[in-house]
Amino acid sequence: MxxxxxxxxxxxxxxxxxxxxxxxxxxxxxxxxxxxxxxxxxxxxxxxxxxxxxxxxxxxxxxxxxxxxxxxxxxxxxxxxxxxxxxxxxxxxxxxxxxxxxxxxxxxxxxxxxACPDNFTQLVARFARVGLDARDMVILSGGHSIGQVHCGAFFERLYNFQGLNITDPSMDPEFAAILKVQCPQTKPFGFMALDATNGTFDSAYYLDLLTNKGLLESDVALLSDPLGVEYAIRAVQDPMAFLNEFGWAMIKMGAIPALEPYGWRRHCAFVEPKY
Incomplete structure (x- = not known):
């Protein structure tokens, strides 16, 4: 042996x-x-x-x-x-x-x-456990309108989709080619903007998804369900409504009860002593 x-x-x-x-x-x-x-x-x-x-x-x-x-x-x-x-x-x-x-x-x-996120049904179930619904999930995903992500987060989609050594066929070919320049297979250590209008919080993230230019599989999974597609289209068609809905969804998320409440703090990084 x-x-x-x-x-x-x-x-x-x-x-x-x-x-x-x-x-x-x-x-x-x-x-x-x-x-x-x-x-x-x-x-x-x-x-x-x-x-x-x-x-x-x-x-x-x-x-x-x-x-x-x-x-x-x-x-x-x-x-x-x-x-x-x-x-x-x-x-x-x-x-x-x-x-x-x-x-x-x-x-x-x-x-x-x-690289291996939950599908739409699993994502909905996770959000439901903390009191958020499918609409909240899709709207809050719009937070990916700003920020960057490490190339490793979508490396498998570019070079080894489902272990087959291919690019994810659902990804726009021209977009994939751009990503491969920024994140070469031999040195996938860079970062990419999460959507086309990096630095601007808007609904362009959803337009990217609808045109097969989403980066993360968890984002792409949003369009695997008609409900996700409906919300994505609505966000693109009415950007101001999306911004308003996102704000309310953030407030709703902020109301999720703490598993172990620590109460008021004088300094955010320290828990007040119990007497």
């Missing part, structure tokens, strides 16, 4: 680490097979880049895997941050300052979520 390379081992380690928070009690290395077949290649690319930049990270990641799985089973608990009422494994006396690789795992997980 051929021996596995260190990078292959790390790929398996990270593949488990990035799914464990979603899989809950059912761990599976095939967790993403149906919904995100390119997951393994994303993890592999990121691990290769990280280890090339820091050779010592290979040992650090394997140590993380051991500390998580050997002590209490592979539950991802070593990745948790401490709170006021709970000291987690990563900050325990014997581990604090000695375990590392957390930032790299977070970055890999973030890229997976960007």
């Amino acid at each position: 051929a021996s596995s390379s260190p990078r292959t081992l790390l790929l398996l380690v990270l593949a488990v680490a990035v799914v464990v928070s979603d899989a809950q009690s059912q761990l599976s290395e095939t967790f993403y097979d149906a919904t995100c077949p390119q997951a393994a290649s994303i993890v592999q690319q990121k691990v290769n880049a990280f280890v090339d930049a820091d050779r010592g990270l290979a040992a650090a990641l394997m140590r993380l895997h051991f500390h998580d799985c050997f002590v209490r089973g592979c539950d991802g608990s070593v990745l948790l941050n401490s709170t006021d009422t709970m000291l987690t494994e990563k900050e325990a006396l014997l581990n604090k300052g000695s375990l590392r690789g957390f930032e790299q795992i977070d970055e890999i997980k973030m890229e997976l979520e960007c």
Whole structure:
């Protein structure tokens, strides 16, 4: 039997680490097979880049895997941050300052979520859990009218859509060609504006979606449902109405109850002491 390379081992380690928070009690290395077949290649690319930049990270990641799985089973608990009422494994006396690789795992997980987002139905369900409806979801997505996104967030759509080494056929070909110049396959480290009028908050984001020039799969997913298409068209046809609706949706989102209310603070970064 051929021996596995260190990078292959790390790929398996990270593949488990990035799914464990979603899989809950059912761990599976095939967790993403149906919904995100390119997951393994994303993890592999990121691990290769990280280890090339820091050779010592290979040992650090394997140590993380051991500390998580050997002590209490592979539950991802070593990745948790401490709170006021709970000291987690990563900050325990014997581990604090000695375990590392957390930032790299977070970055890999973030890229997976960007490359393999929820579909429209799943997105609606997520918003519903906090009291927001489908309309709120589509309107709040208009926040992508301003800002930039890392090339890695849409790398798979450009070069390896669904693991097939092709460009997403739903993307406008001329737009894809522009993206490939800004985000070459060999150096996908740049940033792209989220819509055509970068820096101006308007409804151009929806026009981009309707003309197949959306960047993120989560944005494109909005048009997979007639309701999303309807709201997108309305935003393009009546930009002022969109701005008004966006404002109200932000207010509604701001009213989502806190899971653990901390009350009034003198300084935003510090919780007031309890006497």
